[in-house]
Amino acid sequence: MKEELIKKLEHVELPDMEIKGHKRVLKQVLMQGTASGRLLENDPYKVRSRSRVRSLWEWLKGPLWRPAMASALGMLILGAILAGVFYTVTPPPSAIAADVVKKDPSIQQKLSGSGEIIIVRVEVQDRMARVVCGRGMGDFIEADVNIHDRTVVNARRFEGLFMAELAPEANENAINIALLDSRVKPMLARGATIGRVFPVFSSISSIAISDSNLVKITPSACHAIVPLYVDGKAWLVEVDLDGKKVARIIEPQALFLPYFREMQISSTSI
Amino acid sequence: MTVNTIVSPAELKTEEQLVRRAQHDCQAFGELYEIYYQRIFNLALKRTANIQLALDITSVTFLKALSQIKKYRWRDVPFGAWLYRIAGNEINDYYRKHNGRVTSLEQIAELADTNDYTDEINQAEEELSRHEEFLRLHEKIAELPEMYQEVITLKFFEKKKIREMVQILGKKEGTIKSLLHRGLERLREKMS
Numbered sequence: 001m002k003e004e005l006i007k008k009l010e011h012v013e014l015p016d017m018e019i020k021g022h023k024r025v026l027k028q029v030l031m032q033g034t035a036s037g038r039l040l041e042n043d044p045y046k047v048r049s050r051s052r053v054r055s056l057w058e059w060l061k062g063p064l065w066r067p068a069m070a071s072a073l074g075m076l077i078l079g080a081i082l083a084g085v086f087y088t089v090t091p092p093p094s095a096i097a098a099d100v101v102k103k104d105p106s107i108q109q110k111l112s113g114s115g116e117i118i119i120v121r122v123e124v125q126d127r128m129a130r131v132v133c134g135r136g137m138g139d140f141i142e143a144d145v146n147i148h149d150r151t152v153v154n155a156r157r158f159e160g161l162f163m164a165e166l167a168p169e170a171n172e173n174a175i176n177i178a179l180l181d182s183r184v185k186p187m188l189a190r191g192a193t194i195g196r197v198f199p200v201f202s203s204i205s206s207i208a209i210s211d212s213n214l215v216k217i218t219p220s221a222c223h224a225i226v227p228l229y230v231d232g233k234a235w236l237v238e239v240d241l242d243g244k245k246v247a248r249i250i251e252p253q254a255l256f257l258p259y260f261r262e263m264q265i266s267s268t269s270i
Numbered sequence: 271m272t273v274n275t276i277v278s279p280a281e282l283k284t285e286e287q288l289v290r291r292a293q294h295d296c297q298a299f300g301e302l303y304e305i306y307y308q309r310i311f312n313l314a315l316k317r318t319a320n321i322q323l324a325l326d327i328t329s330v331t332f333l334k335a336l337s338q339i340k341k342y343r344w345r346d347v348p349f350g351a352w353l354y355r356i357a358g359n360e361i362n363d364y365y366r367k368h369n370g371r372v373t374s375l376e377q378i379a380e381l382a383d384t385n386d387y388t389d390e391i392n393q394a395e396e397e398l399s400r401h402e403e404f405l406r407l408h409e410k411i412a413e414l415p416e417m418y419q420e421v422i423t424l425k426f427f428e429k430k431k432i433r434e435m436v437q438i439l440g441k442k443e444g445t446i447k448s449l450l451h452r453g454l455e456r457l458r459e460k461m462s
Contacts, residue, residue: 001462002454002458005454005458005461006426006454008403009407009427012403013404014401015315015398017311017315017398018308019311019387020390021387021390022311022328023307026307026328026329026332027300027304027307030299030332030336031296031300121296
């Protein structure tokens with residue numbers, strides 16, 4: 001009987017799934033929270049706004065925590081109030097820097113598009129902070145912030161968003177998927193060459209800034225563009241990496257051809 | 271998918287470096303997140319057989335890991351073992367209380383719009399409902415004391431070796447074997 005049970009346990013088909021939306025959103029929350037100093041400081045009680053204090057209260061009064069927290073509730077409330085007061089007066093340097101960048105009109109102006117500015121990374125050293133920010137799909141700015149004066153000292157536009165590279169494995173996958181497409185095969189027969197593959201990403205959460213100051217996309221990018229050059233035209237093959245298929249093939253307007261040619265750092269013969 | 275907590279010394283060294291970077295660089299933490307997200311979610315799912323609860327436990331696990339990572343001390347054990355332990359504790363806490371959410375996720379909820387992935391959750395729930403055999407087994411396992419649930423899930427659903435379970439649970443090998451033996455006996459009784 002026990003053997004039967006073990007056999008059943010060993011061979012039962014198990015659920016194995018991923019909720020991509022949750023994964024993306026949770027990462028975004030964790031990264032944004034860290035960048036703005038809200039999570040990095042390792043203390044949910046270091047809160048400023050009323051809503052944060054309220055969320056702390058909800059957290060403490062939850063059934064999960066009630067027994068453990070009951071005896072310490074008074075101390076925690078006092079601690080939260082003190083921490084709240086303390087951080088209202090002196091928020092963490094990373095949070096100050098992020099706030100300064102978000103409110104700076106020159107940064108607002110330099111970043112194309114509209115919408116909230118998202119802080120990608122904050123590095124604090126002494127009184128200065130280097131903040132990388134953007135508006136998701138658009139361009140990025142690297143700003144030096146004087147934390148003491150609360151001013152943006154210098155701001156540089158990030159070059160290389162479209163130089164973004166997929167991880168080598170994802171890069172190879174994208175090319176292989178593109179090459180198997182029946183619409184691409186005739187282009188190959190006509191001597192098409194491949195340009196630099198670049199990712200299409202859906203959220204800021206999948207972006208990292210490498211040490212070389214290039215925007216780097218993690219392998220979680222769901223789509224990639226494989227440019228093909230044939231007969232004097234550029235074709236953009238959009239590959240769905242998750243679905244392992246070509247989503248669509250776009251013929252860019254002639255206007256963009258020189259741009260994509262420029263990106264064709266080392267064309268590969270197919 | 272299971273987390274392989276036994277890795278080569280070279281892999282362990284690489285992970286150690288990543289964890290040390292993650293202690294002061296959120297991007298490095300993001301890399302750890304990418305490695306372990308699905309494993310933690312699926313561990314929670316196999317323990318709870320509940321998509322929403324598994325998502326909540328995953329959220330809390332990474333939130334706690336991020337908030338505690340500065341204090342994390344590397345002990346030549348894969349980082350995943352620590353995440354497994356956090357997730358396991360959250361699940362056990364849930365089962366002890368059983369009458370509420372794992373913890374308030376307001377901090378996450380106010381930034382995250384679950385409408386973004388409601389369809390995905392619905393699909394996942396549908397897929398889960400198709401694993402009838404697993405759900406039947408889970409129902410019985412869930413009636414066992416949590417210490418048995420843990421070892422049975424790790425051994426059979428996460429395909430862990432005893433040595434890996436030692437790393438995750440922080441218990442002695444003999445204790446784990448004994449729990450496993452007794453847990454299976456109890457489960458057999460329930461199944462019959």
